[in-house]
Amino acid sequence: MKWIASALLAAFLLLLPLFAGDFYINLASQILIAAIFALSLNLLVGFGGMTSLGHASYLGVAAYLSALLASRYGFGHGMAAIISITGTVATAAFFGVIALRATGLGFLMITLALSQVLWGLAYRMSNVTNGDNGIAGLTRPMPFGILLDSAAAFYWFALIVACFAFLMMAIFVSSSFGSSLKGVRDQPRRMAALGFNPWMIRWITFVYAGFWGGISGLLYVYYNKYIHPTSLSTTSSAEALLSVIAGGSGTLGGPVVGATLVLLLKNYASAYIERWNMLLGLVFLFIVLVMPTGIVPGLAKLTARFRKGSQ
């Protein structure tokens, strides 16, 4: 039963461009990008117990670096991608050192403040980042000479990256390191007493999450061919956090479901009302008050009950 469902899902994802229109293919690409982003944040929030409100930093840094290198300094896409991911990882490593001096709410406030600094830089340093106008006129890369300009080609590209990202993060959390991460989340003192180094475990996770945030940032800038300071804003971080919490933090499927819901909501709601931020706020209130554990754990509980009932 489970295998059939997985096979059907895989076939649906693979063959989507064959039967869907460009609008839906592009929507699906955006969902894939948001899903990678939410999954990377979930490493911190769900598996590490570190609630970050500044995760957009890594998406934004990677996107801005790649955009600047490609458009201003004439780097090729491959080289630009490598440098921007390296830069993003370095940023995450540095921010991690600062933010992980604190835990809990202090950590949240420091990550928020740091990301706001980057947002302010993107806005104010207009001779570098073009400020509020953003950087336009970017191109998509051509991996192995394949043109990614059509919606379907980009979708398949994003799908490959997303599957790889999902797999890598699944391996990460189920590895022995992942177990020690969950241990540090639940019982930091006992883990320290057992000889683990909680700080180092948290920091490595922070950097790893920054790396995947950077990958989603690259996809983001390839997809939009444009970058604006809003991608670094608190709203951007908050959308990802909402995806994680709505879907179910600490599960692998949760952030994907959450990202799908947030993006569908954003796209469909914006057709009717232009007040996305207000809707986002209301959804936040609704999710936290009504479904604090998220959709995926809620559904899992329901199906478990259903199975027990049918036996």
Next chain:
Amino acid sequence: MQFWIIQGLNSLSLGGLLFLLSSGFSLIFGLMRLANLTHGAFFMLGTYFAAITMREYSGLNIWVTALGAGLAVAAIGGLFERLVLTRLKTNPLGQVLVTLGMSFIISDACLVLWGGDSIPVPTPHNLQAPTRMFGFVFPTYRLVLVGCAIATAVALYFLMERTRLGAMIRAGVDDRQMARAVGIPVSNLFTIVFCLGAGIAGAGGVLGGPILSAYPGLDADMLPLALIVVILGGIGSLLGAFIGSFIIGFIYTFGTALFPELAYIILFLPMIVVIAFRPQGLFGRVGA
């Protein structure tokens, strides 16, 4: 020389403004262990309140407006605390998330109601004439703002250290369970402190209005400043918020004047230094 004195006074007035913003945040965090991310939005509500009422009724006294805005924002904060935050007592992460959601709702509502253009808040007539001191000319209103911040600090100090309410709040900060056990109504204190914090932010928004004017995104500009001040000064410490406000006021003003491109980076350097050596902040307590 003139540059340094003028910028020094500007720093003082910005520091005063930051204290009006961050003292409430610090107060709320100290008692409720709640990072109130709506705080920037409360401040912005106050500024819009002033901009709109003073545009409608020109000649309205700014002190009356500040009082009115403080009460109105305190009422909104109180409702929010009673209706939403109390339901999430056992879920601190949820509390932060709903304050974030609330800040999105408020800032978007301001955009719907009052549009995207910035609305100026007039400087009071009797304070419009510049002050001349030692041969320098300086806007009087900015000096008055510093006075307001100091008055607020003194008032808060007396409230916390010399009144029964303050003693109860301090008891709640130190040991919430023990305070409950000896009969202090901690839940009511939460509401009072949240109202008070929100009210100071609202009134501060009015007083900051003539310098900042009301514009969409004011909340997003102010919230990180409040965060940086309290992280620097020590979360939950009133003295820390006071000192931190003036440190940040000086750094931001001189940073902007001397290295305009890098002002934002310079702003967070002291925060990094403090976190590196004293993660609890300058005046914060370990374990807070």
